[in-house]
Amino acid sequence: xxxxxxxxxxxxxxxxxxxxxxxxxxxxxxxxxxxxxxxxxxxxxxxxxxxxxxxxxxxxxxxxxxxxxxxxxxxxxxxxxxxxxxxxxxxxxxxxxxxxxxxxxxxxxxxxxxxxxxxxxxxxxxxxxxxxxxxxxxxxxxxxxxxxxxxxxxxxxxxxxxxxxxxxxxxxxxxxxxxxxxxxxxxxxxxxxxxxxxxxxxxxxxxxxxxxxxxxxxxxxxxxxxxxxxxxxxxxxxxxxxxxxxxxxxxxxxxxxxxxxxxxxxxxxxxxxxxxxxxxxxxxxxxxxxxxxxxxxxxxxxxxxxxxxxxxxxxxxxxxxxxxxxxxxx
Ligand SMILES: [Zn+2]
Ligand SMILES: [Zn+2]
Numbered sequence: 001x002x003x004x005x006x007x008x009x010x011x012x013x014x015x016x017x018x019x020x021x022x023x024x025x026x027x028x029x030x031x032x033x034x035x036x037x038x039x040x041x042x043x044x045x046x047x048x049x050x051x052x053x054x055x056x057x058x059x060x061x062x063x064x065x066x067x068x069x070x071x072x073x074x075x076x077x078x079x080x081x082x083x084x085x086x087x088x089x090x091x092x093x094x095x096x097x098x099x100x101x102x103x104x105x106x107x108x109x110x111x112x113x114x115x116x117x118x119x120x121x122x123x124x125x126x127x128x129x130x131x132x133x134x135x136x137x138x139x140x141x142x143x144x145x146x147x148x149x150x151x152x153x154x155x156x157x158x159x160x161x162x163x164x165x166x167x168x169x170x171x172x173x174x175x176x177x178x179x180x181x182x183x184x185x186x187x188x189x190x191x192x193x194x195x196x197x198x199x200x201x202x203x204x205x206x207x208x209x210x211x212x213x214x215x216x217x218x219x220x221x222x223x224x225x226x227x228x229x230x231x232x233x234x235x236x237x238x239x240x241x242x243x244x245x246x247x248x249x250x251x252x253x254x255x256x257x258x259x260x261x262x263x264x265x266x267x268x269x270x271x272x273x274x275x276x277x278x279x280x281x282x283x284x285x286x287x288x289x290x291x292x293x294x295x296x297x298x299x300x301x302x303x304x305x306x307x308x309x310x311x312x313x314x315x316x317x318x319x320x321x322x323x324x325x326x327x328x329x330x
Contacts, residue, residue: 020044039188046195050151053203062202070145070276071152089163090187093170094180103177112185115178116241119186122172124244126165127237131316132304138280139164145276147263149223150200158277193240197222208254217242220254227260230323234316265306265319280305 019040023029031037057063105111130140142158173183197219199207207219217238225236235252238245245251254260266283269275287300296309306315 035185042192046151046154046192049196049199049203053151053200057202060202064148068150068152070270070273071150071156075152075155089166090170090183093167094174094183097171097174098180100175101177102175105177105179105182107179107181107185111179112182115173115182115186116189117243118173118176118178119169119183119190120238120241121244122169123165123190123239124237124248125172126168128248128250129168130161130165131234131237133302134284134305134307135301136164137305138284141264141280142277144226144264145268145270145279146226147261147270148200149198149226149262150202151195151198153226154195154198190239197239213253216240217245221252223260223262224252224254226262228263228265229258229261230319231255231258231328232260233265233320265314 019031019037023031023041032041054063054068105114127140130136139158139161143153143156143161146153146156170183174180178186197217199219201207204219207223209218209220212218213220217236217240221236221242224232227233232252235250236242236245237250242251263270266279268279284300288297291297291300291309299307299309304315304317306318307313
């Protein structure tokens with residue numbers, strides 16, 4: 001295959017245009033009557049929004065290479081590693097746990113609603129642990145490193161995070177009886193919305209989406225989730241239905257007077273791929289090496305980021321509670 005062909009395949013693949021091109025080439029639109037057909041023409045929407053976002057910043061002269069370069073490098077790295085290490089975690093978990101399912105459901109609207117509520121619960125668990133267990137934070141922090149928000153940030157993930165997320169989410173859903181076709185349906189909607197909530201200020205400045213902000217998780221809520229401001233830390237873990245954030249009291253709307261500062265609270269060199277990708281692992285190994293006794297070494301792995309064997313914890317919970325106590329007397 002020529003370099004040109006490889007590049008053109010990569011671009012078509014990234015933009016998700018394969019199915020749309022085929023539709024135009026064959027003139028056979030019958031696939032649009034199926035859910036798969038509709039999904040395949042929806043796929044290019046987020047990549048195209050990303051292209052529009054970049055073009056807009058170029059025209060308004062607000063384009064800053066640094067805001068896109070690191071998520072892009074991570075995307076390329078994951079794409080390359082993903083080609084060699086193929087994870088079938090979803091298929092494996094379905095195979096393992098289907099026989100232990102507590103109930104049996106099928107593809108009908110009320111079981112889809114049930115499935116979505118279960119899926120959001122499973123997503124909440126995976127995401128919450130990604131912030132509260134230091135080892136899992138090492139996997140998740142790459143996604144939180146960018147100091148600007150744009151649609152490319154949805155691609156910035158440590159390559160092992162997807163299988164880790166898939167194991168937790170799929171296992172919980174299958175055990176609670178979510179039908180695999182319903183699960184795939186939900187995964188598509190979730191993937192679409194999960195990308196869209198990373199839309200940057202260049203494209204949508206006020207991302208509360210009007211009245212929707214009271215009903216579902218909007219890009220505004222996810223911007224809060226990506227913020228390192230004390231009030232915003234470790235909040236809004238859901239993806240589309242934020243019921244579980246409300247139930248577990250991790251819900252936090254964007255406050256008028258508190259401007260979002262994106263990123264993570266440790267010193268980080270965002271131009272250095274290794275720091276963005278492996279920096280948290282390095283920090284964890286350093287803390288384990290320095291910790292006295294085997295118990296403290298283990299605790300560093302499983303306690304939240306910011307936990308210290310000296311008792312001087314700087315966890316998100318401590319920082320946020322202190323801020324609320326000092327600044328917001330409810
Ligand atoms: Zn997160
Ligand atoms: Zn995100």
